[in-house]
Amino acid sequence: MRILLINPNTSRAMTAKIADAARGVAGPDVVVDAVCPAVGASAIESHVDEVAAAAAVVELVAADRDGASPADAYVIACFGDPGLDAARELVDAPVVGIAEAAMHLAAVSGRHFGVVTTLSRTLGRAHDLVARYGMERACVSLAATGIPVLDLEETGSLAVETIASHSADAAAGGADVIVLGCAGMADLCAELTARVGVPVVDGVAAAVGMASGMVRMGLGTSKRDEYALPARGAAAPTLPPQAANLEVFA
Structure with missing residues (x-):
């Protein structure tokens, strides 16, 4: 294949x-x-x-x-x-x-999920996709980290800390699962799952x-x-x- x-x-x-x-x-x-x-x-x-x-x-x-x-x-x-x-x-x-796949799998992994993404200007598109995929009831939060996409080419400690902090906030607010809202975050899935304590879904995987x-x-x-x-x-x-x-x- x-x-x-x-x-x-x-x-x-x-x-x-x-x-x-x-x-x-x-x-x-x-x-x-x-x-x-x-x-x-x-x-x-x-x-x-x-x-x-x-x-x-x-x-x-x-x-x-x-x-x-x-x-x-x-x-x-x-x-x-x-x-x-x-x-x-x-x-x-x-x-x-990857947004479509991540949201659907997150909705299987838990009742509610939160999305953690890059810049705030991308949140409108994320809201649109939540509606398109019928996930309005499952998605309880959308958070922007303020990290530009290209800063994720090589994910440094500051970026990881920022993403982990927003993910923890989403979990504290009722998200059973975290969806990573950028393909550039794909390598962080395992680390964030361990740190936040809830399943973290990478859309690429x-x-x-x-x-x-x-x-x-x-x-x-x-x-x-x-x-x-x-x-x-x-x-x-x-x-x-x-x-x-x-x-x-x-």
């Missing part, structure tokens, strides 16, 4: 870190290839960044689909789940966003587990209506070509 893990920002360091986290939970028969765009948003911290990220996701999924060995599933490794619906239009295979499970079950993306192939075909969007300059973090 092959999963294509897409980091929609251009950070090579973060892509490598996310890839390590994904491979740590993948089964022995699962190959995780991690990619990021050569050009685009260096960090996804605004609505403008999200537009660029969504376009990159669509292009990378289309390029992989049209390659020699298309992936069996795709994971979008950004907590805003950019380009998720568009990517699902392009392929029959499962396409899983959750999405890889969900995607691989769907492949084993023979579940793909329905093509009945909304996610049917776009009427004008499934060509990649008209954007500066990135696939030729793409590095796979194998």
Whole structure:
């Protein structure tokens, strides 16, 4: 089984870190290839960044689909789940966003969960996704740490302390489970679980587990209506070509 893990920002360091986290939970028969765009948003911290990220996701999924060995599933490794619906239009295979996967697994792990994310300006998008995924009753808190995304490329002690403090506050406020609201926090899951005392869900691991499970079950993306192939075909969007300059973090 092959999963294509897409980091929609251009950070090579973060892509490598996310890839390590994904491979740590993948089964022995699962190959995780991690990619990021050569050009685009260096960090996804605004609505403008999200537009660029969504376009990159669509292009990378289309390029992989049209390659020699298309992936069996795709994971979008950004907590805003950019380009998720568009990517699902392009392929029959499962396409899983990390916010979607993390919230669903958190709702199984406990009755209530809290989200701990990066900048406060991203909270609006997080609220939107909570509503989209039907998690209004399960999600009891959304907290911003004030940590920029690229500061998580190499997670220092100050960042860990800040995230742990907000996670502990969420647990004290009634969250049975903590959801990490950025793919760049993927390597902190085990440490935070031990420190906070409640389950901590990393969306990258959750999405890889969900995607691989769907492949084993023979579940793909329905093509009945909304996610049917776009009427004008499934060509990649008209954007500066990135696939030729793409590095796979194998």
